[in-house]
Amino acid sequence: MKNSLIAITGVVAVLSVPAFAEDMPAMKMEAKTMAGMPMKQAAEQAPTAQATGTVKAIDSQKQVVTLAHGAVPALQWPPMTMGFKATAEQLKGVKVGDHVAFEFRADGMDATIVSIAPMQQ
Known part of the structure; x- marks a missing residue:
C-alpha cells in the first residue's frame, strides 16, 4: 500500500509539471522567442571569428x-581544412593559393564568410 501511494504521488508530480510550467511567464516568453525567430536572424546571431x-x-x-x-x-x-559558404561577390577577390585573412560566422561546424581578403606577403 505504501509503495502504491509513493508511485501515485510520483505520477501526479510528474504530470503536473507541464501544467505548472505553462503558468511561468519566463518559460512562455523563451519558447515564443525561439519559435518565432526567423532562420536568417538566428544565423546572424551566431558568433563571429577571425x-x-x-x-x-x-x-x-556551390x-x-x-x-x-x-x-x-x-x-x-584546431587548425583544419574546411569549406565555408561565401557569396559570388566575396569569391571574386580570391584565387586558389592565396593566403587570406577572413571573418566568418559559425553555427556549429557550419561556417559562412563575412569578409575575406588576400594578405600581402
Whole structure:
C-alpha cells in the first residue's frame, strides 16, 4: 500500500509539471522567442571569428571556398581544412593559393564568410 501511494504521488508530480510550467511567464516568453525567430536572424546571431588561411579550392556553383586555416581560439577550433559558404561577390577577390585573412560566422561546424581578403606577403 505504501509503495502504491509513493508511485501515485510520483505520477501526479510528474504530470503536473507541464501544467505548472505553462503558468511561468519566463518559460512562455523563451519558447515564443525561439519559435518565432526567423532562420536568417538566428544565423546572424551566431558568433563571429577571425582567422587566416590558404585558399585550397573555390566552387563558384556551390558558393563554397575551401580554406586550410590556423587555430581559431575564439571558437576553440584546431587548425583544419574546411569549406565555408561565401557569396559570388566575396569569391571574386580570391584565387586558389592565396593566403587570406577572413571573418566568418559559425553555427556549429557550419561556417559562412563575412569578409575575406588576400594578405600581402
